[in-house]
Amino acid sequence: MKNEGATEDAQHQIYCHGPLLHTVQMAHLFKDSKTFVDMKLKNRPEKTMQDFNKFMLKHNNTPSELEIRDFVDTHFEERGKEFEPWTPNDWKENPEFLSTINDPDLRQWGSDLNGIWKELGRKMIEDVHKHPEYYSIIPVDHPVIVPGGRFIEFYYWDSYWIIRGLLYSEMYETARGMIENFLSIVQRFGFIPNGGRVYYSGRSQPPLLTAMVKSYVDFKKDYSFALEALDMLEHEFEYWMNNHTVQAKGYDVAIYKDSSTGPRPESYREDIITSGAFSTDEDKEHHYSELKAGAESGMDFSSRWFINENGTSDGDLTDLKTRSIVPVELNAILYWNAKIIAEFHDKAGNKAKFAEYELKAAKILEAIQAVHWNDEAGVWLDYDMINQKPRNYFVPTNLAPLWTGAFNSSDSERISTSVLKYIDDLKLDSYPGGVPNTLAHTGEQWDFPNVWPPMQYLLIVGLENLDTPEAKKLSERWGHRWVKSNFEAYKQTQAMFEKYDALRFGGHGGGGEYEVQKGFGWSNGVIVELLTKYGGDLSLSNSAVSTGDDAFSK
Numbered sequence: 001m002k003n004e005g006a007t008e009d010a011q012h013q014i015y016c017h018g019p020l021l022h023t024v025q026m027a028h029l030f031k032d033s034k035t036f037v038d039m040k041l042k043n044r045p046e047k048t049m050q051d052f053n054k055f056m057l058k059h060n061n062t063p064s065e066l067e068i069r070d071f072v073d074t075h076f077e078e079r080g081k082e083f084e085p086w087t088p089n090d091w092k093e094n095p096e097f098l099s100t101i102n103d104p105d106l107r108q109w110g111s112d113l114n115g116i117w118k119e120l121g122r123k124m125i126e127d128v129h130k131h132p133e134y135y136s137i138i139p140v141d142h143p144v145i146v147p148g149g150r151f152i153e154f155y156y157w158d159s160y161w162i163i164r165g166l167l168y169s170e171m172y173e174t175a176r177g178m179i180e181n182f183l184s185i186v187q188r189f190g191f192i193p194n195g196g197r198v199y200y201s202g203r204s205q206p207p208l209l210t211a212m213v214k215s216y217v218d219f220k221k222d223y224s225f226a227l228e229a230l231d232m233l234e235h236e237f238e239y240w241m242n243n244h245t246v247q248a249k250g251y252d253v254a255i256y257k258d259s260s261t262g263p264r265p266e267s268y269r270e271d272i273i274t275s276g277a278f279s280t281d282e283d284k285e286h287h288y289s290e291l292k293a294g295a296e297s298g299m300d301f302s303s304r305w306f307i308n309e310n311g312t313s314d315g316d317l318t319d320l321k322t323r324s325i326v327p328v329e330l331n332a333i334l335y336w337n338a339k340i341i342a343e344f345h346d347k348a349g350n351k352a353k354f355a356e357y358e359l360k361a362a363k364i365l366e367a368i369q370a371v372h373w374n375d376e377a378g379v380w381l382d383y384d385m386i387n388q389k390p391r392n393y394f395v396p397t398n399l400a401p402l403w404t405g406a407f408n409s410s411d412s413e414r415i416s417t418s419v420l421k422y423i424d425d426l427k428l429d430s431y432p433g434g435v436p437n438t439l440a441h442t443g444e445q446w447d448f449p450n451v452w453p454p455m456q457y458l459l460i461v462g463l464e465n466l467d468t469p470e471a472k473k474l475s476e477r478w479g480h481r482w483v484k485s486n487f488e489a490y491k492q493t494q495a496m497f498e499k500y501d502a503l504r505f506g507g508h509g510g511g512g513e514y515e516v517q518k519g520f521g522w523s524n525g526v527i528v529e530l531l532t533k534y535g536g537d538l539s540l541s542n543s544a545v546s547t548g549d550d551a552f553s554k
């Protein structure tokens with residue numbers, strides 16, 4: 001019988017940490033560091049490690065780049081070997097949402113986006129299930145829709161917007177399969193890794209599985225699925241509450257963090273380079289943890305996570321202090337999870353469990369009010385635990401409680417007035433390409449001028465949830481502008497991008513450590529939903545683009 005522990009250990013020594021990973025990644029054989037950790041092994045992991053040890057001995061521990069390339073060629077297959085061609089069974093040429101779109105060009109675009117689901121589908125070959133140790137991919141039973149480009153596996157938070165898009169496209173079986181994969185992953189790992197690779201298994205991403213189940217259940221009116229999922233949803237919720245909470249201002253609040261050691265395997269060289277600013281191994285290790293916590297937030301990377309010596313957000317990656325910042329949206333999402341779990345228990349008639357989760361939600365809401373709400377700014381703010389003060393910097397997530405319902409609806413009028421004033425003061429409505437993620441120009445991809453689809457969605461839905469005429473009007477304006485700007489980019493390039501440019505109507509984003517990616521899962525999901533929402537009255541002929549002059553009613 002094979003020693004499974006030793007096999008897993010060897011697999012992790014190749015894909016997650018150790019001298020083989022270090023040697024190959026530092027040789028810079030591939031333009032994108034992620035390429036190597038996605039490659040399949042030609043031999044069992046133990047044999048690969050034995051060969052590597054002999055190889056290092058033979059070359060006196062200093063092999064040349066050519067020799068390392070030769071080692072990789074003889075021991076690894078090119079990336080992508082884990083998948084087989086797949087067309088989703090439930091793909092429909094003409095889902096209902098298309099017929100609700102009046103403008104013919106927008107309708108054609110909606111149809112193109114519906115077609116892209118087929119290109120983004122990935123099904124694993126049987127061998128992955130039989131011999132998972134040869135791969136870095138995490139085996140799952142059902143096919144998935146991936147973000148696209150370099151991202152050829154599932155990503156946790158991306159899947160929320162992808163699944164909603166699939167539901168609007170009536171691809172119920174694919175959407176449900178993706179959720180079932182996640183439920184089985186919670187069973188196996190206790191939580192959901194950042195993405196579908198073993199090298200992502202020290203961290204997660206914003207916990208949106210419960211909201212995915214809620215979306216599915218609302219679309220299909222199928223509460224039985226919610227009840228089947230309940231155990232695992234509770235399990236994931238408890239994972240976050242038990243492993244990711246700290247005390248701030250006397251309240252239990254959640255933060256992003258990571259449980260592994262060393263650089264990110266998929267960006268190994270990049271992390272070694274930035275860690276050069278630190279002299280001790282301990283400081284380097286802290287830096288890696290901050291980077292991985294940033295990746296867990298999904299906003300990798302952003303000045304949002306910088307705290308410099310003066311307690312401000314000016315700086316660079318060496319100032320990352322992700323683990324010392326209490327993020328608004330994470331707590332707002334956990335509140336949402338508790339409320340949804342309570343609702344599912346209520347449906348199931350579990351009175352005690354319903355009350356238990358209502359209480360958990362109420363406690364989180366209290367913490368959000370006390371730690372994040374800021375009267376002076378008029379919105380919620382992240383909290384700096386080092387300097388024990390709020391971080392008054394713009395991020396769309398400052399409005400996250402509106403999206404997840406983590407506010408008292410009886411306060412809507414008051415919140416609406418202050419949030420709209422905040423938006424006005426910061427001139428957030430003045431950007432032709434959408435609301436930027438921050439107002440800081442750092443060159444990092446989650447900073448100015450990049451605009452991210454999930455964050456536009458958060459703002460549009462959040463303002464709408466405020467349910468005041470002014471907030472709803474702005475929500476619709478931003479929704480229309482987002483659709484038109486994405487359409488313009490698509491018209492010019494025939495592509496959907498992972499991020500866009502606030503400064504250019506129809507411009508795509510850039511910056512950060514990898515090239516801007518096309519595809520793109522969450523971008524398509526958001527537009528399919530917005531086309532369904534606005535398609536009846538949205539017209540391209542009236543395509544004047546606001547630069548803020550006709551901003552929401554003042």
Ligand SMILES: OC[C@H]1O[C@H](O[C@H]2O[C@H](CO)[C@@H](O)[C@H](O)[C@H]2O)[C@H](O)[C@@H](O)[C@@H]1O
Binds near residue numbers: 147156297298
């Ligand atoms: O390889 C660098 C990083 O890439 C991922 O992050 C970015 O893409 C993800 C997929 O679209 C998205 O979920 C994330 O918000 C983006 O910043 C990956 O998630 C990171 O862990 C990885 O280090």
